Amino acid sequence: MNTPVNTSVNTKAPVTVLGLGLMGSALADALLTAGHRVTVWNRTPTKADALVARGAVRAGSVREALEASPLTLSCLLDYDTQRAVLDPAAGALHGRTLVSLTNGSPAQARETETWAHALGASYLDGGIMAIPSMIAGPGAFILYSGARDPFDAHRATLEVLAEAKYLGTDVGTAALYDLALLSSMDMMFAGFFHAVAMATSHKGTTASGFTELLVDWLTSMVHSLPAMAADIDSDDPPSYEQTLELVLAAARNMGDASREAGVRSDWFDREVTELEARIAAGHTMHSAPESVRLLKVAGS
């Protein structure tokens, strides 16, 4: 973020960024680098200093920020913050497009779309699938949902930030997919931390050494996911690779080994209880469709 930008050549579409935390700053920085005229606003104004030094325009108020560009990207802590920031200046959104890159739930996305449309604004909801250092680099993508027109109109600008994946007109989809993807990451990291806690109870084992094995293992397991997904989608009988008895025995062993290693075993203790109940109810086989079905609470 240190190289000054020659703002006289920043002639691409004007964009406003609200929120200059770690992510908002990365977004604004990428837009500046790509030659956009970038107006920024942040509750703590000093966080804009580095961007202003590179050519961004510091707005004195949220209203001034919204009025500066046809497109505003909001990247704030959460939706309550976003609404509190936007409400006093909401009239300035009329005829403009708001893209929320603030993380929130599908219900919050739907509520915000209704609010924005009532103001005469276009609205897109976005889910950033990247950390700040990945913005404008390989591997980053952002999910969008909501009306197609604003996405098409601003696509070139949005592609500066990361690959833009449009999921359709149901505005809640980006938030749903975003949080589903985050849930998989969260549980993967929890599994990683648990495995490392177990393995490093062995004298001489380092996290780095063990993680080489772990990456090989998880990589091979990731390749089994598309077949499981096809099984989940299919109306045919599922393919079975394990009996429930075998899965129960493995869960007991993982719980026992955790305790022997001085590591919490509550995840496996709960799994053992659930598996015992399923076996007692007469179930015999483990399958991907059944695992997903059991996660869905009644009525959903």
Ligand SMILES: NC(=O)c1ccc[n+]([C@@H]2O[C@H](COP(=O)([O-])OP(=O)(O)OC[C@H]3O[C@@H](n4cnc5c(N)ncnc54)[C@H](OP(=O)(O)O)[C@@H]3O)[C@@H](O)[C@H]2O)c1
């Ligand atoms: N960082 C990531 O890896 C990442 C990845 C994907 C998505 N995101 C999403 O991007 C959004 C921003 O994340 P971030 O990493 O930039 O967070 P952050 O560094 O914690 O920044 C939070 C931003 O929200 C503002 N804010 C907080 N409370 C406020 C209030 N009461 N009134 C006005 N402004 C307020 C902060 O302003 P001040 O500077 O004045 O405190 C700052 O601009 C979040 O929704 C996050 O989930 C982040």
